[in-house]
Amino acid sequence: MTCSEVERVLPEMLDGAPGGGLNADFESHVRGCPGCSDLVSELKLISIEARQLAARDEPAPRVWVRIATELRAEGLIREPEPQSAPTRPMLVSTFSRWRWSAWWLAPVAAALLAAGSYVVSHTPAPQVAKQQAPATSVTATAAETPSASTPTQARQQMAPKSGTPRDMTATAVATAVEAAPSAEDQQFLSAVSTLVPSMRATYESELQAVNADIRESQAYLDRNPGDGEARQHLMDAYQQKALLYQIALDRIQ
């Protein structure tokens, strides 16, 4: 089999080989030919990596709001009748019991939003004197970004963590936000599982997904500090996380 014959049968071979003699010929050529071997392995890699894009993105909360509005207008969502109350799903009714214990969600959501915009608006100007609070107390401090330290202090504080001065701020903020979540997230999830066990798995997987997104975007941004689109993506991820907390909060009202 020649290289051009390989290219011709490649579409068939990549998606489940037809079998028989062709298969063996194909395999033996590819094994001995660096060009074809690269081609085959790279196309397979693309196909495999594409899978990670399924179900990756989160729609904005307004999508559900619009759907619910429409369903109500069409009469598909009906207000529950009084006697049907006991059989109503616990999804909503238990959420109302949640209110008292969820007061801390609002500052967390605000902090996440603040941190997200901070990443975007401050990184391109490293000489700006504002400095994010250190990792431990996101809830209390990030919402009103303190302007305490000088650039020199900031640099000293962050020196062990980051590479170029340019992406220091972003990295520090991300670390601050990310170091805290495990504690906040744990608290959030245990509140959910106590009061609304039915929603725990949903919130947990949402949190995992958005945390992974933040980590991944940050890692990419560290490698490509000048990439504005990636920066935007990171901020979107922070916003998603803030919204997740916000949604839980809204449902309790």
Added chain:
Amino acid sequence: MTDPKQGITEAEAIEQAKQGHEAAFEALYHLHKRRVYSLCLRMVSNPVQAEDLAQEAFLQLFRKISTFRGESAFSTWLHRMTVNVVLMQLRKKGLPVVSLEETLEADDEAPRKEFGAKDLRLTGAIDRLQLQRAIDRLPPGYRTIFVLHDVEGFEHNEIAQMVGCSVGNSKSQLHKARLKLRGYLKFMRAEKAKTG
């Protein structure tokens, strides 16, 4: 998609949605929103349009929920409905669902020569954002087939049926899409290596 940890199963949510319970609709929405929205987003590469399409897919599904008997998987039903909503939209906008360039660009594809990046091999994991951008650059027809097959996991015969092309056509377009993506990704890596 039934998760016993969640307390309410998908089947129960479906039954409660048939009775008009908002919370049940909402639970179903949250279970499937990522899958549906991501599919729309990959197909049209535009978040605003993707939101509209996701909304439309859910609405179509919820309007028919009383006919759902549970003999087929709910997620399969929704997934297919989403594809149909997106394809309908592409057709309405006059965008090719299947690439029209099929016959014209037989020699446009020189996989080994693209971007002169022969020596740059694609190894290790492909960065997700880069892959996403590369897919966004695909011509709509190629993108449709690639997203349906490699991202969403549909079989060629399913794609042929949904899109309205032959199985062979689906296979060859998928292959060309992958070749193009390989070219784009190599180009992106070469650019990045140059700029540092």
